[in-house]
Amino acid sequence: MTRPGTPRGTVAGAGHVALAGVTAVVLDIEGTVSPTEAVVGTLYPYAQARLAGWLAQHGDDPETVRAIAQVRELIGEPDADVTRVVAALDDWRARDVKAAPLKTLQGRIWAAGFAAGELTGVFFDDVVPALRRWHAAGITLAVYSSGSVAAQRAWFGHAAGGAGDRRDDLRPLLAGYFDLDSAGPKTDPGSYARIAAALGAAAPRPPLFLTDRPTELDAANAAGWTTVGVARPGEPYAGALAGYRHVASFADLDLAG
């Protein structure tokens, strides 16, 4: 199905997609550029272990105050104490519910962890070469993730892959970062309209969105974006993209035109 603004392109064989005229690529993180296990299995426990301490130490920070208020509103308990707030946050973590206040607080804890050298950004092997290739071709690159902008910047700023234990800083490749606070829910077409507006002249055509989740592909398509699903073997949503144009690797995505 050809979407408005979709550049010329064909699906050349199973899992290979060639698109011409792409001026901007927006990237999901979990399941798309990075293994879900690196987020759910490493980042989440790291933040969970430090959450209560973080709230105790940063309880007066405006961002923390706002996040706690958001939790109380979402659970419908305006007088919930910190213990109840932590329990709600941990329940969302356990179910991988992408609740904005959870992502805000996780993001701050992770940013401190990256700065302390305790965390590393993990990417599928095909991702960094593709990002460098697309950036060199003049394509605008941005991130749209449930993870907070603070977490995104830290994740891309401390990428594994350098020689030895050196960390690569991929942020020079990125022109923008968008999350649930700055753009909105990933299943809302309006969020993609806000991102396109924010990218402005850096995205003269509707961006290409790369994500693992069908609901996000649907929302981006409804906003007139070009989309390609990313179905990585072993990832939770890999089997749900049969009805979508999709690739298993960025190496199978040709944006050279």
Ligand SMILES: CSCCC(=O)C(=O)COP(=O)(O)O
């Ligand atoms: C590496 S930034 C933290 C990622 C995160 O917390 C998350 O929930 C990722 O979800 P996504 O929308 O990128 O699939």
Ligand SMILES: [Mg+2]
């Ligand atoms: Mg994802």
